[in-house]
Amino acid sequence: MTQRISKYQRFKMMNPVIQFFKFIYLSIKIMIVVAGGHGGTRKVN
Amino acid sequence: MSKIVILGAGISGHVAATNLRRKLSKQHEVVVVSPNSNYQWVPSNIWVGIGRMKSEKILFPLAPLYKKKGIGFKQAKAISFHPEGDTTEPKPYVLSEYVAGNNKGQQEKITYDYLINATGPKLNFEATEGLIPGENKTYSVCTYTHADHAWHGLIDVIQQMKKGKKAKILIGTGHAKSTCQGAAFEYILNVENELRRHKVRDMAEVTWISNEYQLGDFGMDGMLMSYGSMTMKSHEMIEMIFEDRDIKWILGAGVNKIEDGVAHYENLEGEHKSETYDFAMLIPSFSGHGFKAYDKNDNDITEKLFRGFMVVDADYTPKPYEEWSVRDWPETYQNPSYNNIFAPGIAFAPPHSISKPRKSKNGTDITPAPPRTGMPSGITAKLVADNIIDTIKGGKESLHHKGSMGNMGAACIASAGYGLTKGSGVSITTYPIVPDYEKYPKTQGRQLGKTFGEIGLAGHWLKLALHHAFIYKAKMKPFWWLIPE
Structure with missing residues (x-):
């Protein structure tokens, strides 16, 4: 096994307090991307 | 009064049916035809597969919900498409066969004014x-x-x-x-x-x-x-x-x-x-379901509707990877031959893969097919439903809602x-x-x-x-x- 994720990184990834705020942040960011609309790609003459 | 038939009750079919029912008055008929009795939230299958969630938690029976909400439901599988009707049935229809209940094994010509093909993929294990x-x-x-x-x-x-x-x-x-x-x-x-x-x-x-x-x-x-x-x-x-x-x-x-x-x-x-x-x-x-299509004189017109999956408003012109464009991808999921047929979700034929196509030194294609599951299935189904709703309410074809995967x-x-x-x-x-x-x-x-x-x-x-x-x-x-x- 190669440890590619440091202990500090892992702490941040699994800390419930940090992750609670990350959850709020991610929910909003994802909502903006996916619910932010969609449309066509072809130009209408 | 219009009748909208939806084939399939997965993410795409269910999204289309629920939105149509919510926005159309009861004089219009919304009918779901699916061989499955349950709705399942597919993304959570992962947790069922590791024993951390019971399958009952990711599914519910469709019939009681549809009855309560005024959505017709036929537990049947589609067999063939007849977009011009036939010599005895002037309206377009889908020939379907019931798979459960007292009608099991019986076939029915299910007529429609608008058809949403949300049959998803066939899990092609045999390949x-x-x-x-x-x-x-x-x-x-x-x-x-x-x-x-x-x-x-x-x-x-x-x-x-x-x-x-x-x-x-x-x-x-x-x-x-x-x-x-x-x-x-x-x-x-x-x-x-x-x-x-x-x-x-x-x-x-x-x-x-x-x-x-x-x-x-x-x-x-x-x-x-x-x-x-x-x-x-x-x-x-x-x-x-x-x-x-x-x-x-x-x-x-x-x-x-x-x-x-x-x-x-x-x-x-x-x-x-x-x-x-x-x-x-x-x-x-994944593959298409191998449906056949016939015109009113019973001539085979399968190629007008299907190329494995359903033909929609994509650019299917064969071209090398370097010439692929985001504009090749469909926007309205409408069949170009029959403007009252749509195929959102996985049911539409993609113009090509998204990943660069690669062949082995023996010439075998080894390329991931393009994903259309989950979120794109829901979004494309909703926009198809919205276009049908606008068309019915406005009295003329409306394709105002667009959603290319690009x-x-x-x-x-x-x-x-x-x-x-x-x-x-x-x-x-x-x-x-x-x-x-x-x-x-x-x-x-x-x-x-x-x-x-x-x-x-x-x-x-x-x-x-x-x-x-x-x-x-x-x-x-x-x-x-x-x-x-």
Whole structure:
């Protein structure tokens, strides 16, 4: 096994307090991307 | 009065039916035709496949809901399409056969004014010799019954490992042109996490096998993404996760034959190799259902409606990868020959793959097919429903609602382990799904700020929140329509 994720990184990834705020942040960011609309790609003459 | 028939009650069909019913008055008829009696929230099959969620938690029966909401429901399978009717039936219809109840085995010409083909894919296990869920130690998580079987297979292997037997676990794609790598990716991380939870991780060799050219391709040609304060390629991120979890990988592999505990594959070098295993979960290729279509004189017009999947407003002109354009992808999912037929979700024929096509040295195509599951299925179904609603209400054809996968974002919240405090998730959001190299030439066709990845416990919570939110929405509980697709 190669440890590619440091202990500090892992702490941040699994800390419930940090992750609670990350959850709020991610929910909003994802909502903006996916619910932010969609449309066509072809130009209408 | 208009009659809208929807074939299929998966994510796409159900989204179309519920939106049509909500926005159209009761004088218009909405009818769902599906061989399945239950709605299932497919993304949570992963947790059924590791025994952390009962399949009853991800499904509910359709008939009572549809009865309550005024949506017609026929538990039947489509057999053939007759978009001009025939010599005895002037209206267009779909010939269907009931699969349950008192009418079982009976056929009916189900007429329509508008048809939404949301039949999704056929899970084409037959395309790979010996790939049969529950046989040859291979399993699938594509349906809740498959996922249940997979869990029984996995726990057997875990019990053997607890008794001291070393085991090899193989997870990935079971065909050279499979799609849905994301589901297999979620499953391998969840299985690896469960092995640690059962304290048998050191007894198992876990291997990823895939038709992808690089890790993190996901059938979308990979992506350049923001990760924290860095910008990295998706293959770098997935390599980091796999190495950290001691998961080995085999890439560019077109699995072509399964024997008891052995997967045979051809790689891009043209070598024929095999990999042994004690437990495997391999995603099959997806195909169309092989429907036939006939005109009013009973002449075969299948090519007008189908090229495997349903023909829609895409540009199907064959051209090399270098000439592919985001504009090749459909916007309205309307059939060009019959403007009252639509095919959202997985049912539409994509113009080509998204990933760069590759052949082995023997000429075998080993390229992931383009994914259209989950979020794009819901979004395209809703826009098709909205166009039909506008057309009915306005009295003339309206195709105002558009949603090309080249101008649509998607979030892949991949569970990486179940548990309220010990769980994890890999959240990857991409915009657009199909890269637009003209608009974003320097960032591999995607917008960096909107294409990002995150790893951590929050991802698991997010996936769990989505599970509950989308089942709430599918059950049409109060204000369900406020939840976006």
